[in-house]
Amino acid sequence: DTGVSQDPRHKITKRGQNVTFRCDPISEHNRLYWYRQTLGQGPEFLTYFQNEAQLEKSRLLSDRFSAERPKGSFSTLEIQRTEQGDSAMYLCASRLGGSSYNEQFFGPGTRLTVL
Amino acid sequence: QQPVQSPQAVILREGEDAVINCSSSKALYSVHWYRQKHGEAPVFLMILLKGGEQKGHEKISASFNEKKQQSSLYLTASQLSYSGTYFCGTEYTGNQFYFGTGTSLTVIP
Numbered sequence: 673d674t675g676v677s678q679d680p681r682h683k684i685t686k687r688g689q690n691v692t693f694r695c696d697p698i699s700e701h702n703r704l705y706w707y708r709q710t711l712g713q714g715p716e717f718l719t720y721f722q723n724e725a726q727l728e729k730s731r732l733l734s735d736r737f738s739a740e741r742p743k744g745s746f747s748t749l750e751i752q753r754t755e756q757g758d759s760a761m762y763l764c765a766s767r768l769g770g771s772s773y774n775e776q777f778f779g780p781g782t783r784l785t786v787l
Numbered sequence: 788q789q790p791v792q793s794p795q796a797v798i799l800r801e802g803e804d805a806v807i808n809c810s811s812s813k814a815l816y817s818v819h820w821y822r823q824k825h826g827e828a829p830v831f832l833m834i835l836l837k838g839g840e841q842k843g844h845e846k847i848s849a850s851f852n853e854k855k856q857q858s859s860l861y862l863t864a865s866q867l868s869y870s871g872t873y874f875c876g877t878e879y880t881g882n883q884f885y886f887g888t889g890t891s892l893t894v895i896p
Contacts, residue, residue, distance in 0.1 A: 674828070674830075705884060707886075712889075713889070714789075714874050714876075714886035714887060714888060714889045715829065715874070715886045716886070717883050717884050717885060717886075720882040720883065720884075722882070727882050728882040728883050730883065763828060763829075772816065772817050772834075772836060772878070773834060773836060773840065773842060774834075775819065775831040775834055775842075776819070776821075776829075776831065776884075777831070778828035778829050778830070779828060780827070780828055781828055
């Protein structure tokens with residue numbers, strides 16, 4: 673257990689539905705990342721928060737995806753009008769700021785299946 | 788921009804050594820190494836920074852050649868628990884983090 677939690681762990685939804693995932697980072701970590709990982713591939717960067725500010729967003733992220741981190745604590749990732757291609761593991765990671773010397777701590781992930 | 792790793796896969800017997808390489812087409816400021824077991828999240832192994840600083844587990848070593856934009860992870864006297872997929876990762880500019888293509892390592896008795 674890294675101290676980063678994600679909820680739900682599994683989500684099955686029908687195409688066209690909206691889904692929302694939650695990530696609770698380690699409390700003192702001001703940096704938070706979201707990644708998407710498909711089978712056999714490495715984690716693919718989606719977006720990055722420093723405190724409550726969303727500072728980076730992947731160009732691959734369609735406008736159906738949105739993320740928030742109110743008050744710089746937990747974060748949510750929402751996917752609207754899900755497509756079968758959205759099926760993947762969604763990983764959240766938190767990291768202590770102030771140095772490039774700090775590692776990311778990953779949550780257990782949310783596995784999304786879009787039928 | 789994704790770092791390229793080699794080999795893609797390797798099978799070892801317990802006690803054997805392995806080297807995993809990570810190459811980038813762009814200048815690297817730092818390299819992170821993570822291991823991921825099937826169905827689990829990546830776990831931190833090591834960070835290497837330009838200038839020689841590094842932080843990581845005692846039983847794992849790595850090198851970082853800034854001029855060649857490469858890093859190598861050295862696994863010695865492998866154990867069954869070393870099995871998994873190894874990823875290097877880096878931040879080029881800004882705050883986007885790129886993971887490498889991955890190396891699957893299997894240690895057999």
